[in-house]
Amino acid sequence: MSNNLSTGTLSEPRVATPTVNTATAFAILFTVVGLGVGVYAMIAGHHHVYACTREVPWGILISTYAFFAITSTGLCLLAAIGHLFGGTPLMHLGNRAVYLSIATILAAFSVIGLELESPWRMLIYNVISPNLTSNIWWMGTLYGMAVGAMFIEFFAIVTRQWNLALAVGIMGALAEVGANTNLGAVFATLSARPFWYGAQLPVFFLCSSFASGAAAIILFTHLAYKMRGTDFDERTFRGLQSAGKVLALTLFLLVVATAWRFIVIFTGNNEMAMIAANHLLKGKMATNFWLFEVAIGMVFPLLLLIGTQMKNVPAMSIAGAMTLVGGFIQRYDLVVAGQQVPVYYGWDDLPSYLGYIPSIGELLVVMGGIGVCLTLFLIGERVFGKVFKPAEHH
Amino acid sequence: MKIDDLEKLKNEGPDTLPSKERRKFLKWGLAVTGVFAGGAVLSLTSAKNVQGALEGIKLKKYPYKPHYCMIIRQDRCVDCEKCKEACVKTNNVPEYGYRTTILEREIPIGPDEKQREFMPVLCNHCNHPPCVRVCPTRATYKDEKTGIVMMDYKKCIGCKTCMAACPYNARYFNEEKRAIDKCNFCFDTRLSKGEKLTACAAACPADVRIFGDLSDPESRVYKLIHEPDRVVWVLRPETGAMPNVYYTKG
Known part of the structure; x- marks a missing residue:
């Protein structure tokens, strides 16, 4: 361990420009207001603040949690791949990826903590009354382990204990894979919801995590250099190109997976799954699906990456931002569309579309989650800025 | 016999058909439908x-x-x-x-x-019960003696996965109990x-x-x-x- 650790060796004071300070203040404001609304909802009762119902019990808070959790997994895995296979240029982005993985999972935990009706019971009964057949249990437990591992990993990176960082990083990455695929399985194993049910979602979530992780590391690295007002060094640039390739490849796979997912639904004879799919393809959620999920989330960034041959950082950064926006909407579409067809469809003149519009309260909690992520990013660049410089080790 | 020849035959109608023959025909029909529909005889409707x-x-x-x-x-x-x-x-x-x-x-x-x-x-x-499988804390469980699906309210974290998993919309969130409630x-x-x-x-x-x-x-x-x-x-x-x-x- 280095004995010369001090804030001087870690921090990056030049980041603290007036613009960044203002942005940080806003991010903190978003966090406080957003999470404050969530705490109010917990005290007053979710039904007063959130729009979820008996028929649609999961809404935008679940999808936002999934969005952050999936992104966290991707960042953690990219860091682990970079650190594990030292030869890949991805390693130059690895330290920031580990930090951002922690930031995004903490944003995810903030949102899910305010989505659960009685989260304090989870702390007790997840431990003393575990249900090993429950994907929620595995997901929570493995994400908990992963975040623990990443805290140790990041501490080891800061204190330059590379072997410890590598070992713990691999453990964290494995826990993230387990947690991420269990998150997919939360939906994929519900035979009552045919739009979700099937083998695809766990691996779809894993593929999405690589896409979101690559998108996030490109975007945030770009922002970090903008904040410093410096050009990219060669190693960082090659790292970004490498992440761009990961992004292009995974976006391509997601396009293929999405196409087959819908084709398979229409080759089956499950009416409920088809009605749900049609909400996305040509129903009330069609704009979400075609514009945000398909065009902005997959096709445009893929074309941009291919068109610029991963040689233009702003182009890659825009592709990353589009991927994240599309990914956010994709998680929302998946969660909401899967619950839109009543389980007793055909009875009671039940509608074929139950409907769900996020409440202002829910949107503010989402803003709080984004605030957590941005605050941690901005503060991290200031406090640990030097740690994020291209790796010298390996 | 070819189909063309069959069409030329006079329709005897069902009136003269012995009931034994009719039953036999129905049994065949059911067996064939059963085989092709994988046993779900009435899969013609949802x-x-x-x-x-x-x-x-x-x-x-x-x-x-x-x-x-x-x-x-x-x-x-x-x-x-x-x-x-x-x-x-x-x-x-x-x-x-x-x-x-x-x-x-x-x-x-x-x-x-x-x-x-x-x-x-x-x-x-x-x-x-899909609800029991998905519950992270065993707040909902199948009673070993009676088979009744019950709730242990104090363990419920309110993740609502059981609500999503239930094929029968049998669960709701009880605000007073801060837990899912259901028929027992x-x-x-x-x-x-x-x-x-x-x-x-x-x-x-x-x-x-x-x-x-x-x-x-x-x-x-x-x-x-x-x-x-x-x-x-x-x-x-x-x-x-x-x-x-x-x-x-x-």
């Missing part, structure tokens, strides 16, 4: 509308003693809602929620004619106090809801389900939940 499909019901083993179940004689229901009232009163169900309800629809019975149909629904106390066949309020029927079954004036122990050959539920000519079905058999609420007519 599964939840299937009546008479016995898939999802296995009448061989009863894992619990007593193995509580309910048979709903659907066509007898007139939607008087006395069952709902009794449930609310007995189990202190808040007005924003319900443990049991009655669905309705109009089914066309002629070009301009429709008939109203009612269907009481409640927790199906499945043998393979009135176990705490009636059965454990010596009553033989659930509140809804006892209150039904049309004897729609027959409640009892499926493992007891002397029980009404056992006898009804085992009537050779009775058509019995369950809701959403395709989910594999193996429900213990059966539907029939008459």
Whole structure:
């Protein structure tokens, strides 16, 4: 361990420009207001603040949690791949990826903590009354382990204990894979919801995590250099190109997976799954699906990456931002569309579309989650800025 | 014989056909349909509308003693809602929620004619309950003795995965308990106090809801389900939940 650790060796004071300070203040404001609304909802009762119902019990808070959790997994895995296979240029982005993985999972935990009706019971009964057949249990437990591992990993990176960082990083990455695929399985194993049910979602979530992780590391690295007002060094640039390739490849796979997912639904004879799919393809959620999920989330960034041959950082950064926006909407579409067809469809003149519009309260909690992520990013660049410089080790 | 030749033959009509032949023909038809439809004889309609499909019901083993179940004689229901009232009163169900309800629809019975149909629904106390599998803290569990799917409210974290997993919309979030609430066949309020029927079954004036122990050959539920000519079905058999609420007519 280095004995010369001090804030001087870690921090990056030049980041603290007036613009960044203002942005940080806003991010903190978003966090406080957003999470404050969530705490109010917990005290007053979710039904007063959130729009979820008996028929649609999961809404935008679940999808936002999934969005952050999936992104966290991707960042953690990219860091682990970079650190594990030292030869890949991805390693130059690895330290920031580990930090951002922690930031995004903490944003995810903030949102899910305010989505659960009685989260304090989870702390007790997840431990003393575990249900090993429950994907929620595995997901929570493995994400908990992963975040623990990443805290140790990041501490080891800061204190330059590379072997410890590598070992713990691999453990964290494995826990993230387990947690991420269990998150997919939360939906994929519900035979009552045919739009979700099937083998695809766990691996779809894993593929999405690589896409979101690559998108996030490109975007945030770009922002970090903008904040410093410096050009990219060669190693960082090659790292970004490498992440761009990961992004292009995974976006391509997601396009293929999405196409087959819908084709398979229409080759089956499950009416409920088809009605749900049609909400996305040509129903009330069609704009979400075609514009945000398909065009902005997959096709445009893929074309941009291919068109610029991963040689233009702003182009890659825009592709990353589009991927994240599309990914956010994709998680929302998946969660909401899967619950839109009543389980007793055909009875009671039940509608074929139950409907769900996020409440202002829910949107503010989402803003709080984004605030957590941005605050941690901005503060991290200031406090640990030097740690994020291209790796010298390996 | 070629089809062209067949068409030239005079139609003898069904009147002269001996009933033995007719039965034989029907049996063939059923067997062929069964083979091609993988046993789901009535898969011509969506599964939840299937009546008479016995898939999802296995009448061989009863894992619990007593193995509580309910048979709903659907066509007898007139939607008087006395069952709902009794449930609310007995189990202190808040007005924003319900443990049991009655669905309705109009089914066309002629070009301009429709008939109203009612269907009481409640927790199906499945043998393979999806809600129990997904609960992270075992707050909902299958009672080892009776097979009733119960709640341990203090363990419920309110993740609502059981609500998403339930094929029967049987669960709601109880704000006062800060936990999911659901039908437990009135176990705490009636059965454990010596009553033989659930509140809804006892209150039904049309004897729609027959409640009892499926493992007891002397029980009404056992006898009804085992009537050779009775058509019995369950809701959403395709989910594999193996429900213990059966539907029939008459």
